[in-house]
Amino acid sequence: MKNTATGPAESAETASQYDAGAEMHDPELYHHHSVAEPVDGLDSITDADLARYREEGYLAVENAFTPEETRDGLDGLIHLIMGGNPEFKGVVFEAKARDALPSLGPDDRQDAVRKLMHFVDYDARLKALSHHSKLLRVLESMLGEPPILFQDMALLKPPHVGREKPWHQDHAYFNFPIETRVVGVWIALDDATVDNGCMRVLAGRHREGPVVHFKRRDWQICDTEVAGKSGVVAVPLKPGGLLFFDGLLPHGTPHNNSPKRRRALQFHYHNQSAEKWSAKERMAIFGSEGKDVQC
C-alpha cells in the first residue's frame, strides 16, 4: 500500500505537488466517546488548565483568535492557493484534480487542494498568526522554554471529498529525540464539527510513549491499535478556536462526508534547547522494521 505522506514528515522532504490519495477508512475508527471542553480565550488559561494539558495531552481553546485574525488567516491561505505569491510552491493538490486545475475558478480550485506546506514566510497574515504574542506566551508555559516554530502546514477537507488523516503521533514524523517537548497547534478556520472532520484524540495516551507506525493509508498507527479503544475525544471548534496537543498524542481526522468545508492551520513548536535526531534514529523508535509487530 502507498504512503501518501500527508503529515508533517514532509518538513524534511520534498513535498510533491499532487497527492495520490488512499482508500476509504472504516468509520468506526473515529467513533468518539466524549467531546472536548474548551477554555475560553488564550488569556484565560490557568495553571490548572496547563496541568490538564500535561495529563490529557491536549487542551482546546475557543475564541483564541478574533474573527478578524481568523479571517486574515483564511484570506492568506486562499491568496496562496490562488497563486497570489508566485514564489510559493507549497500547495499540494489532489492528483485526480490535475487535468481540471487550469480551468477551475477560486472556489473549485481551493476544493481541489489537499494541503499547503511551509507557507508562513510567504504571507504576512499567516506569519502573524504563527507568532501571535498570546499564543507564544501559552506555548512558553507548556514548553518551559521559548517556543521555536519548526513546521507549518494546513490540511483542507473540501466538502464530500476531504480525506482522512489516519491516527498517528506527530513525533513519528519529526527528527527530534523522543524526550523533546513538541506542541502542535491546530487552528480552525471553519466550523470544525464531528461531521466535517474535526480532530479526534486519544486522551492521555501520550504518556504511554511512542507507538510503532506503518505505511498504510499514510504513515500511521495500525488501525487495530485504535479500533474499539476507549478514550476517543472529538474536538469540535468554531473558527478561531484552537487545539494544543502533545507531539506523542495519538490523533486523527476522518473523511469529510458533509457539504461543509473544513479548513485548518497547523503549527508545530519545540523547546528552544531541542537537539536533532537523524531519520534513522527516529525510525529505530517509530518504524516497524526489525520489530516483532504486524499490522
Ligand SMILES: O=C(O)CCC(=O)C(=O)O
Ligand atoms: O487537519 C487534519 O485533518 C489533521 C492534521 C494532522 O493531524 C497532521 O497533519 O498531523
